[in-house]
Amino acid sequence: MFDILVYLFENYYTPESCPSADVLAKRLAAAGFEHTDIDEALGWLVGLAETTEQCVGLSRSPGRGTRVYAESEQQFLGAEPIGFITFLEATGALSPVLREIVIDRAMATSGSPMTLQKIKIIALMVLWSQEAEVDHLILEELLRDDEYRLLH
Template sequence: MSRYSGDMFEVLAFVYDNYWYGDTCPALPTLQRKLNQVGFADDEIVPALVWLEELKRASQNMLTSKWSADPWAQSTFLQPSASTMRVLSAAEQNHLGCDGWSYLLFLVSVGALPQARFELVMDRVMATPDAPMELDDLKLIVLMVYWSLGEEPAALVLDDLCDSHTGRIGH
């Protein structure tokens, strides 16, 4: 059994919706009390808080290595050369599923997910329940990565990330 439940995403969505900027989010004990007060159970909250803490650590690592003068400090988030290609492991492929991988390719192609941010998304994807994951859950992970970096995606990308395509009629 995974250490994360599907309800973890509901908690993450609540955190994203109520704390627009990651730095406005209260400390974990306070956040846990607030989440309990609004009706989330501990078995939903604890995995989400662990996931958030790991996201915070990875985001801080990315931000500090970005500005570091030491090239070895950037080893976690190295920028590839133009001739390199990212290949997904079998576990990553299974976790994302075809829809998830297609969506990430779309975000990369429009410049919304540069390499370092992509790797941070993949790190957080692999820290979620068994797969394949739902596309809406992947979109939430991408939003949470932006959130943790104190950034906001471009308006059209944000609109797409927040849009559920269920029931949409193509023109």
């Protein structure tokens, strides 16, 4: 699923430039993605749209505070992804509402534990879906894949 999300980011400048779900599923299948992964990714994107729509009114209200993670969130996400979410919020890349959308979408994925690379992709997709302006250095951090950097 995460490969599909990266593919969408790389191939569609904005969410509006994505074709309908049926056409997108056919294009993804033609690109070589498995049907189960396509279904999971499209379902995840529908969930992203629904969560975003529910939070639209909240996104305009400024809010600051300390986010206390539930035990289930701590166990599923882990310390490194939570630290990265906190970093993104501290830099202003994520508003509190976008932070909650990132957490919601992370919790909606299958497979535990969450990795740093996966949380970066989720945050990138949330920001992409909002067509948010992202500082160049933050964007580089989101796109950096530390797992492969160690091999060089």
